Amino acid sequence: MLLITRTFSSFFFFVTIPLVLITFTSSHAHPHPIAISSRSMADMERFISAGRGSNITGISEFKKYLWRFGYYLNDHNINITSTCFTDEFDAIFESALISYQRKLGLQVTGKLDSLTISQMITPRCGVPDNNGHTHMHSVKNFVYFPGKPRWSGPMPTTLTYAFSPEYTIHTLSLHQIRRAFRRAFTRWSNVIPLTFVESDDYGFAEIKIGFYSGDHGDGEPFDGVLGVLAHSFSPESGRLHLDAAETWAVDFGESWSEVAVDLESVATHEIGHVLGLSHSSVKEAVMYPSLRPREKRSRLHIDDVRGVQSLYGSNPHFTSDLSSLQSDISVNQAPPPPLPRFPFIIVLLCGYVLSFFIVSGP
Ligand SMILES: [Zn+2]
Numbered sequence: 001m002l003l004i005t006r007t008f009s010s011f012f013f014f015v016t017i018p019l020v021l022i023t024f025t026s027s028h029a030h031p032h033p034i035a036i037s038s039r040s041m042a043d044m045e046r047f048i049s050a051g052r053g054s055n056i057t058g059i060s061e062f063k064k065y066l067w068r069f070g071y072y073l074n075d076h077n078i079n080i081t082s083t084c085f086t087d088e089f090d091a092i093f094e095s096a097l098i099s100y101q102r103k104l105g106l107q108v109t110g111k112l113d114s115l116t117i118s119q120m121i122t123p124r125c126g127v128p129d130n131n132g133h134t135h136m137h138s139v140k141n142f143v144y145f146p147g148k149p150r151w152s153g154p155m156p157t158t159l160t161y162a163f164s165p166e167y168t169i170h171t172l173s174l175h176q177i178r179r180a181f182r183r184a185f186t187r188w189s190n191v192i193p194l195t196f197v198e199s200d201d202y203g204f205a206e207i208k209i210g211f212y213s214g215d216h217g218d219g220e221p222f223d224g225v226l227g228v229l230a231h232s233f234s235p236e237s238g239r240l241h242l243d244a245a246e247t248w249a250v251d252f253g254e255s256w257s258e259v260a261v262d263l264e265s266v267a268t269h270e271i272g273h274v275l276g277l278s279h280s281s282v283k284e285a286v287m288y289p290s291l292r293p294r295e296k297r298s299r300l301h302i303d304d305v306r307g308v309q310s311l312y313g314s315n316p317h318f319t320s321d322l323s324s325l326q327s328d329i330s331v332n333q334a335p336p337p338p339l340p341r342f343p344f345i346i347v348l349l350c351g352y353v354l355s356f357f358i359v360s361g362p
């Protein structure tokens with residue numbers, strides 16, 4: 001029985017979850033999914049001690065993963081394709097792995113340690129990590145999209161947003177959705193000279209919000225429960241898409257699902273993309289690419305604030321001490337759901353968000 005449970009758990013963990021690691025982004029969308037192969041727990045454990053010189057079947061999948069997120073081309077300027085990777089833990093892979101660990105805020109070991117593997121099998125945003133304009137200052141880890149696009153025009157200004165009347169969900173009321181987004185927009189408008197106003201006119205709204213299932217026409221199909229949670233487009237596209245298959249929650253005290261995802265946290269992150277921010281290396285930042293189930297991380301971190309203010313300037317009414325925003329993270333304290341079937345899922349970072357490099361038209 002134990003074996004069956006373990007096998008099933010392993011299947012869920014290493015088959016279902018990695019399937020979400022398949023998205024690709026940007027104007028040069030990849031036609032084929034890239035996933036770390038499904039493996040049993042025993043197989044995955046073999047990688048944990050892997051270091052330079054190791055040769056283990058499946059290392060190539062990790063290479064593809066790092067290649068896909070920009071850790072090969074940027075660091076080595078080598079035009080490698082995903083089809084030419086071997087299973088040897090070579091120096092280039094080690095270097096790419098170190099860059100990855102550094103970028104994601106992991107302990108830099110240069111090895112496939114358990115935390116690194118956990119992060120790599122975690123659903124995440126499809127934006128290559130080394131494809132943005134990163135501020136390397138010691139306290140600035142926010143990143144822009146290439147070209148530093150932002151909503152143009154003199155500040156202060158107002159942007160309208162609207163919810164698709166067609167692409168919506170029914171597990172939350174429109175009132176609950178609107179409240180969550182209103183709070184998310186307000187977090188940003190509190191710190192920059194931008195005001196967001198909800199509009200009933202979806203067609204003319206500058207920011208268009210919708211819940212979509214599977215393939216929804218932009219080349220980045222959603223993938224069902226967990227994994228890909230949402231994706232959005234850089235300025236001035238205004239498109240903000242959420243995966244309708246998620247168990248979206250606005251109150252974990254009422255939503256007992258172990259795969260519940262906090263709508264406000266994801267909304268706040270996606271609005272950050274809509275405004276022009278890419279992913280941050282700061283784990284506590286709203287713009288860090290991942291979010292665990294039942295985790296709430298919607299308050300702006302000092303890194304988020306500095307990033308967005310460098311694009312738009314400060315809201316003249318913003319008087320908060322930036323230092324007080326440090327470690328401004330809240331985790332829901334609601335008790336765990338009764339008799340969880342997949343307790344291991346709590347270790348997963350499931351906040352997958354994907355954004356795109358869209359060059360605004362003339
Ligand atoms: Zn989409």
Ligand SMILES: [Zn+2]
Nearest residue numbers: 125289353354
């Ligand atoms: Zn993102």
